[in-house]
Amino acid sequence: xxxxxxxxxxxxxxxxxxxxxxxxxxxxxxxxxxxxxxxxxxxxxxxxxxxxxxxxxxxxxxxxxxxxxxxxxxxxxxxxxxxxxxxxxxxxxxxxxxxxxxxxxxxxxxxxxxxxxxxxxxxxxxxxxxxxxxxxxxxxxxxxxxxxxxxxxxxxxxxxxxxxxxxxxxxxxxxxxxxxxxxxxxxxxxxxxxxxxxxxxxxxxxxxxxxxxxxxxxxxxxxxxxxxxxxxxxxxxxxxxxxxxxxxxxxxxxxxxxxxxxxxxxxxxxxxxxxxxxxxxxxxxxxxxxxxxxxxxxxxxxxxxxxxxxxxxxxxxxxxxxxxxxxxxxxxxxxxxxxxxxxxxxxxxxxxxxxxxxxxxxxxxxxxxxxxxxxxxxxxxxxxxxxxxxxxxxxxxxxxxxxxxxxxxxxxxxxxxxxxxxxxxxxxxxxxxxxxxxxxxxxxxxxxxxxxxxxxxxx
Amino acid sequence: xxxxxxxxxxxxxxxxxxxxxxxxxxxxxxxxxxxxxxxxxxxxxxxxxxxxxxxxxxxxxxxxxxxxxxxxxxxxxxxxxxxxxxxxxxxxxxxxxxxxxxxxxxxxxxxxxxxxxxxxxxxxxxxxxxxxxxxxxxxxxxxxxxxxxxxxxxxxxxxxxxxxxxxxxxxxxxxxxxxxxxxxxxxxxxxxxxxxxxxxxxxxxxxxxxxxxxxxxxxxxxxxxxxxxxxxxxxxxxxxxxxxxxxxxxxxxxxxxxxxxxxxxxxxxxxxxxxxxxxxxxxxxxxxxxxxxxxxxxxxxxxxxxxxxxxxxxxxxxxxxxxxxxxxxxxxxxxxxxxxxxxxxxxxxxxxxxxxxxxxxxxxxxxxxxxxxxxxxxxxxxxxxxxxxxxxxxxxxxxxxxxxxxxxxxxxxxxxxxxxxxxxxxxxxxxxxxxxxxxxxxxxxxxxxxxxxxxxxxx
Numbered sequence: 001x002x003x004x005x006x007x008x009x010x011x012x013x014x015x016x017x018x019x020x021x022x023x024x025x026x027x028x029x030x031x032x033x034x035x036x037x038x039x040x041x042x043x044x045x046x047x048x049x050x051x052x053x054x055x056x057x058x059x060x061x062x063x064x065x066x067x068x069x070x071x072x073x074x075x076x077x078x079x080x081x082x083x084x085x086x087x088x089x090x091x092x093x094x095x096x097x098x099x100x101x102x103x104x105x106x107x108x109x110x111x112x113x114x115x116x117x118x119x120x121x122x123x124x125x126x127x128x129x130x131x132x133x134x135x136x137x138x139x140x141x142x143x144x145x146x147x148x149x150x151x152x153x154x155x156x157x158x159x160x161x162x163x164x165x166x167x168x169x170x171x172x173x174x175x176x177x178x179x180x181x182x183x184x185x186x187x188x189x190x191x192x193x194x195x196x197x198x199x200x201x202x203x204x205x206x207x208x209x210x211x212x213x214x215x216x217x218x219x220x221x222x223x224x225x226x227x228x229x230x231x232x233x234x235x236x237x238x239x240x241x242x243x244x245x246x247x248x249x250x251x252x253x254x255x256x257x258x259x260x261x262x263x264x265x266x267x268x269x270x271x272x273x274x275x276x277x278x279x280x281x282x283x284x285x286x287x288x289x290x291x292x293x294x295x296x297x298x299x300x301x302x303x304x305x306x307x308x309x310x311x312x313x314x315x316x317x318x319x320x321x322x323x324x325x326x327x328x329x330x331x332x333x334x335x336x337x338x339x340x341x342x343x344x345x346x347x348x349x350x351x352x353x354x355x356x357x358x359x360x361x362x363x364x365x366x367x368x369x370x371x372x373x374x375x376x377x378x379x380x381x382x383x384x385x386x387x388x389x390x391x392x393x394x395x396x397x398x399x400x401x402x403x404x405x406x407x408x409x410x411x412x413x414x415x416x417x418x419x420x421x422x423x424x425x426x427x428x429x430x431x432x433x434x435x436x437x438x439x440x441x442x443x444x445x446x447x448x449x450x451x452x453x454x455x456x457x458x459x
Numbered sequence: 460x461x462x463x464x465x466x467x468x469x470x471x472x473x474x475x476x477x478x479x480x481x482x483x484x485x486x487x488x489x490x491x492x493x494x495x496x497x498x499x500x501x502x503x504x505x506x507x508x509x510x511x512x513x514x515x516x517x518x519x520x521x522x523x524x525x526x527x528x529x530x531x532x533x534x535x536x537x538x539x540x541x542x543x544x545x546x547x548x549x550x551x552x553x554x555x556x557x558x559x560x561x562x563x564x565x566x567x568x569x570x571x572x573x574x575x576x577x578x579x580x581x582x583x584x585x586x587x588x589x590x591x592x593x594x595x596x597x598x599x600x601x602x603x604x605x606x607x608x609x610x611x612x613x614x615x616x617x618x619x620x621x622x623x624x625x626x627x628x629x630x631x632x633x634x635x636x637x638x639x640x641x642x643x644x645x646x647x648x649x650x651x652x653x654x655x656x657x658x659x660x661x662x663x664x665x666x667x668x669x670x671x672x673x674x675x676x677x678x679x680x681x682x683x684x685x686x687x688x689x690x691x692x693x694x695x696x697x698x699x700x701x702x703x704x705x706x707x708x709x710x711x712x713x714x715x716x717x718x719x720x721x722x723x724x725x726x727x728x729x730x731x732x733x734x735x736x737x738x739x740x741x742x743x744x745x746x747x748x749x750x751x752x753x754x755x756x757x758x759x760x761x762x763x764x765x766x767x768x769x770x771x772x773x774x775x776x777x778x779x780x781x782x783x784x785x786x787x788x789x790x791x792x793x794x795x796x797x798x799x800x801x802x803x804x805x806x807x808x809x810x811x812x813x814x815x816x817x818x819x820x821x822x823x824x825x826x827x828x829x830x831x832x833x834x835x836x837x838x839x840x841x842x843x844x845x846x847x848x849x850x851x852x853x854x855x856x857x858x859x860x861x862x863x864x865x866x867x868x869x870x871x872x873x874x875x876x877x878x879x880x881x882x883x884x885x886x887x888x889x890x891x892x893x894x895x896x897x898x899x900x901x902x903x904x905x906x907x908x909x910x911x912x913x914x915x916x917x918x
Contacts, residue, residue: 182663188662203647203667203668204641204665204666204667204668205665205666206663206664206665206666207663207664207665207666207682208662208663209662209663210682213683213820213823213824213827216679216682216683216823220675220679223666223669223675224672224675316806317776317806347775347776347806361672364672365672368672
């Protein structure tokens with residue numbers, strides 16, 4: 001009897017949704033697509049992105065004789081050849097999507113421009129035949145500053161390898177035919193959200209005819225994204241070594257060891273060396289437990305925010321025990337936890353899944369914020385880390401997050417986060433328990449065998 | 460170490476919010492106010508409604524010499540005397556609100572029309588001085604059908620005791636000066652949601668400059684309300700008596716007893732006698748456990764939706780034990796649970812608070828739906844019942860919900876729900892445990908002593 005609270009289980013209805021991005025080029029559609037995928041994966045809902053640009057490139061590669069290179073005129077709606085290829089890309093994406101839904105339920109994300117009413121009507125009718133609910137998400141902006149920012153970000157990351165003028169001309173070609181949502185009667189019954197953005201962030205959202213709970217969760221999420229600073233730095237650290245860590249006990253609410261205190265004292269310097277700017281209005285969050293508060297005590301912040309939701313995974317009856325003791329006292333549980341560490345709930349305590357659900361609002365707030373330093377605990381950090389690094393939830397509980405190590409996560413609107421591990425060079429015990437044993441190592445900052453150190457692998 | 464996940468603990472910032480309703484008379488503002496209060500109470504966030512109409516009536520009562528009766532012209536903005544009295548009502552409400560915030564943090568709800576820009580500006584400036592964040596919620600409609608429906612509902616419930624013409628004239632007087640939100644540049648930085656409603660429900664919502672997580676939760680909630688059918692019937696029932704019930708064991712996943720099966724067979728008839736209409740598109744929800752599915756097996760529904768979130772409170776290590784056994788084996792826990800039954804988390808299991816948080820999405824879906832029959836379990840029903848009956852969460856775990864009894868909750872847009880208990884007259888054990896004992900009674904449908912039967916009290 002372990003009631004689940006993932007979104008997936010809330011309702012059997014309307015789980016098959018196709019999120020259709022709508023918008024001119026350089027409006028952050030791919031950013032939104034990737035974010036939705038990240039969020040759904042984290043919430044244990046199946047999803048897949050179908051990127052129209054990728055289908056277009058694939059098709060062009062196979063027709064290399066006809067098209068040696070693409071210029072912006074390709075995107076002129078009066079260019080029949082270009083139009084045909086782009087429609088074909090949608091057709092191929094829809095075919096793959098149909099195949100995907102045969103073996104999956106969840107959310108497909110169609111990342112393209114879908115910029116005209118007739119095109120959206122065509123999509124809607126196709127999806128309805130497949131019993132898939134369409135949810136349109138328009139990313140709208142008429143702000144030239146935002147456009148310039150987005151073009152520059154795209155030049156760095158897009159596989160198209162084009163320059164500023166190319167994108168400007170491409171946008172101009174789309175603009176001639178672009179039809180924004182919420183302006184035409186024939187779309188008034190569509191389920192859509194129109195995000196109206198300026199260079200200083202999301203101004204307004206218009207939400208139309210939401211049908212299901214899952215749709216409203218996705219909309220709630222995209223409304224909480226920080227469009228002003230999609231590039232940001234998240235600083236993560238575990239508390240310094242605690243007395244319990246030294247005694248190899250889990251849980252509890254002990255103080256820092258002497259070495260842990262050294263780490264707390266060194267932390268401001270580590271941050272400074274990494275370019276942390278005090279005037280950058282960074283906020284610092286801790287859990288409500290003693291060891292994270294002690295770790296944060298020397299930081300140059302006016303206010304440090306303690307969240308109960310950042311407290312360590314509750315080990316219930318095993319709180320205060322060593323892994324050896326747990327293995328001895330509850331051998332079956334010990335094995336069960338190794339077999340499915342994400343789902344396993346400690347007697348009287350929590351599972352990783354429980355932690356993900358209680359940390360969700362923190363992630364929502366983290367998305368809203370720019371630069372945040374979070375001092376929390378091993379299991380909670382694993383969950384946060386998995387979110388930003390797109391690590392599947394069955395693997396997230398095995399990520400090694402060593403003590404006395406500052407983690408700098410550079411979040412970028414496109415592509416993977418950049419991770420830097422900054423070691424304080426202050427010895428600490430390892431609290432990493434390898435699968436199938438009750439052993440914890442000596443010093444995780446030294447021993448980095450690849451089977452366990454996912455974190456190091458991702459660098 | 461019991462991490463909490465209530466909204467209140469998610470962030471320390473911006474908890475002091477004033478929700479300001481905006482809208483013409485008869486637009487459902489009081490309905491929205493009451494709903495927000497219900498939701499926040501249920502989510503353990505302090506809130507209070509300040510109803511401008513009540514302040515106006517109070518003031519008029521004290522000036523009975525001058526005003527023997529109020530006609531619609533009182534609401535003419537050119538009527539200086541009327542305007543003065545109405546402004547005074549806001550002034551008095553703000554003073555009371557200020558006092559309330561001295562001893563409380565949370566959400567104040569200002570239920571009035573706030574129908575002009577100048578008035579909203581005045582409110583905003585007053586609230587900012589008190590460090591309270593204003594969140595405007597406009598309930599907008601130009602649909603005459605909806606207006607007529609709302610006037611008729613108001614005639615039945617308002618203390619003003621006026622007729623249809625009075626309200627029509629009152630609306631006309633407001634319309635001359637009414638300024639809707641999202642139409643003026645000077646309000647473009649306000650945090651607001653504009654709900655655009657028709658007689659067939661919420662068409663569109665415009666959401667502007669949301670600042671905090673709590674604001675976005677409130678907005679998410681009001682967007683999920685069913686404006687089409689605010690009057691609806693919710694049918695609640697526990698599963699029929701189970702084998703475990705007879706053996707006085709808690710939890711488990713046992714089948715129905717013979718008497719429980721009799722109840723399942725009688726349930727369709729009970730529903731029919733109470734005017735349940737098969738063609739009314741009612742949906743039926745159960746938990747995923749055997750005893751609720753068996754109880755639902757004779758119901759005339761094409762599809763019955765099982766929710767894991769409706770499963771019984773997980774008693775963890777105590778699952779399958781009797782209360783006597785729990786008292787014997789875990790005497791301290793047993794006492795602790797009696798002292799704070801809402802917060803107490805079973806070893807390896809859940810607390811009522813945990814149940815509330817996992818049932819929240821079900822409530823959200825329940826708000827979206829019209830008429831629903833829910834067959835679930837004692838603890839979950841207590842949580843659902845507490846929501847609709849505004850029972851404080853510290854009392855909700857003590858509500859008696861007897862077996863073999865169909866509960867008909869008539870939810871109305873204004874005023875309390877009407878509760879009818881329909882007894883199947885099929886004997887069953889009582890599973891109600893009185894505080895301080897491990898006794899469960901013989902048959903709760905017969906023994907209704909007042910100290911424990913909150914449910915009977917509310918009829």
